[in-house]
Amino acid sequence: MGYLSNVTSVFKKETKSYFYSPMAYIILGLFMFISSILFYFFNLSNSIGTLVWMFNQPIFALILIMFISILTMRMYAEERKNGTEVLLFTSPSKVSSLIIGKFLAAYFVFIVMTLLTLTYPLVIMIFKGKFTIQMVGGYVGLLLFGSCLIAIGLFCSALTENQIIAAILSFIIMFFLFIVGSFATMFGGAVTEILKWVSLFYRYSDQSTGIFRLNTMVYFISITVSLLVITVLVIEKRRWSQG
Amino acid sequence: MIEIQNMSKRYGRVHAVKDLSFTLEKGEILGFLGPNGAGKSTTMNIITGYIPPSAGTVKVCGFDVMENPFEVKKRIGYLPEQPPLYMDMTVREYLSYVCDLKQIKKSARKSQLDHVMELVKITDVSGRLIKNLSKGYKQRVGLAQALIGSPEVLILDEPTVGLDPKQIIEIRNLIKALGKDHSIILSSHILSEVSAVCERVVIINKGQITAIDTPENLSKGMDESLKYTVSVAGPQDSVKSILKGIFGVRKVETLSTKDNDSSDFAIESNKETDIRKPMFFELAKAGYPIMELKLNDMSLEDVFLQLTDNDVVMPNSAVSEDKSKEDETEEDKTADNIEETAEKKEVE
Known part of the structure; x- marks a missing residue:
């Protein structure tokens, strides 16, 4: 009994509530529907055998952003709105264990989402294509990118008690990080470097071409972890300042 | 069990509670009485460690809320004004989640759950989703939540709100029964409830204590x-x-x-x-x-009104005569209150 069991119980509870409500099914279904259309247009109709090319499309990232902001919007905002935050804070468990549990639950849904897209390489293989190491690289990139997006969404959800505002806020932040890479080259010099550094999508497309880069992985993981830490701090701080 | 000394809570410039001091003895049921916005919920939130006090100390079973929050939280069961329920869970799922949060040992869980559900009589709805329960049942599930882990101190914020008269009596009796093993703070603005259940009453108004006494003494003193x-x-x-x-x-x-x-x-x-x-x-x-x-009889209601609302002109002039016969401390406090109101008016 302790920290870890708290994390697992929060994880279990949150995952259950995703799959007991229509939430997870709608998100998974819609995501599969839209990504299948993309798969058809980018891969099948052009007879392109590399899935990487599809993952690399900006529109795919945009869809991810949209779905993840919906997936994460209620995570913390709902606790505040329903007053269940009190239960969490008056029980002998740490805020960080809750946040990690919640993060893992959303990440679990995301992993299910990713697993479903494995049908695409399957289809490619049926059509005599090859499952390449680039695809594995692409999937690793996708999983890392997803963890960042979920951490952003969770952070935004902790900022407000309104789910819609949380969704919009996280969408805006993710969208900014998404387009900032395209602006990067406009400035040149240090500014470009900084913007490229900030741009999640730039990193993501780099990784999703199938190249394993250690610094990219470290980048995504450290962004995720620091966002989770900031989320915990935001929640603690609010409690201390206003109650 | 609980010792509160000079506790204050400020929101910006406004004092939600100011210089509150009282104690809760072991096995006692303490009523916490006050009009809406008097600071009852704030006080309870501070005792349970949900929000920190701006000043003063709160000790539960000898542990300071600020220094040893985990030890305190292990010993307190809290039913907030709005029961913290997850609507999309069944009663049993919810309570077992609470067990997780309160770090109840796996081996003790089942008996603990059955015992608590039996106690608040929700065994027959244990498989239903909380959102489909009536308000009374939701309230009981909230109470069950507070009881899990059999904490030494129970803090109940208006536990009978939204219940029908029969349920109110049941819950009151339950609270009375619980008072044998637990120390309880019970807030309410229903006076009959407090006088029926509590051994001692703290009347709070505008964030300050106006009286602490037994319900009998309070009505006797005035009448x-x-x-x-x-x-x-x-x-x-x-x-x-x-x-x-x-x-x-x-x-x-x-x-x-x-x-x-x-x-x-x-x-x-x-x-x-x-x-x-x-x-x-x-x-x-x-x-x-x-x-x-x-x-x-001069009910606790009258006492309450008199202590908490100085603006209201009491219909019986005798009541204001009686005021002079109150013991000094109480009169001082009331006088303070009047001054405060007067000051406020001047500011306005």
Whole structure:
């Protein structure tokens, strides 16, 4: 009994509530529907055998952003709105264990989402294509990118008690990080470097071409972890300042 | 069990509670009484460690809330004003999640759950989704949540809100029974509830304590005269003059006149003399039958109103006379309050 069991119980509870409500099914279904259309247009109709090319499309990232902001919007905002935050804070468990549990639950849904897209390489293989190491690289990139997006969404959800505002806020932040890479080259010099550094999508497309880069992985993981830490701090701080 | 010393909570410039000090003894049920916005919930939130105090110390079972929050939280069961329920879980799922949060050992869980559900009588709804339960049941599930882990201290913020009269009595009895093993703080604005259940009452107004005493002492301390309501059939004026003539009667007031010639009167008399017998004979002699006679106790309600609302003019002038007979500390506090209100008015 302790920290870890708290994390697992929060994880279990949150995952259950995703799959007991229509939430997870709608998100998974819609995501599969839209990504299948993309798969058809980018891969099948052009007879392109590399899935990487599809993952690399900006529109795919945009869809991810949209779905993840919906997936994460209620995570913390709902606790505040329903007053269940009190239960969490008056029980002998740490805020960080809750946040990690919640993060893992959303990440679990995301992993299910990713697993479903494995049908695409399957289809490619049926059509005599090859499952390449680039695809594995692409999937690793996708999983890392997803963890960042979920951490952003969770952070935004902790900022407000309104789910819609949380969704919009996280969408805006993710969208900014998404387009900032395209602006990067406009400035040149240090500014470009900084913007490229900030741009999640730039990193993501780099990784999703199938190249394993250690610094990219470290980048995504450290962004995720620091966002989770900031989320915990935001929640603690609010409690201390206003109650 | 709980020791609160000079606790204050500020929101910006506004004091939600100011300089609160009281204690909760082991096995005691303490009523926490006050009008809406008096700072009841704030105080409870601070004791349970949900929000930190701005100043002062709160100790639960010897542990400081600020220094040892985990030890404190292990020993407190809290039912907030709005029960913290997850609507999309079944009762059993929810309670077992609470067990997880409260770090109940896996081996003890089942018996713990069954025991608590039995106690608040929700065993028959254990498989239902919380969102489909009635308000009364939701409240009970909230109470069950507080009871899990059998904490030494229970803090209940308006536990009977939204229950039907039968359920209210059940919950009250339950709280009374729980008082044997737990120390309980119970907040309410329903006075009959507090006087029925609690051994001691803290009355709080505008963030400050106005009185701490047993319910009996509180009503006794205020009540220096006896009040009756009597309904007599007969001409109003002559009945009134007869009533006034009875020894011991201080004041007679006409309340209303009914169609069938009977009138209602409010009578105040000295506490020492029982005016009921002479009243009966006098009125009988004059041929005016008594239709109804009732002795009105000064309820905790009146005490409460008097202590918490200085702006309201009490209908009975005797009450304001009684004020002078209160013990000094209480009077000081009331006086402080009046000053405060006066200051506020000046500012406005």
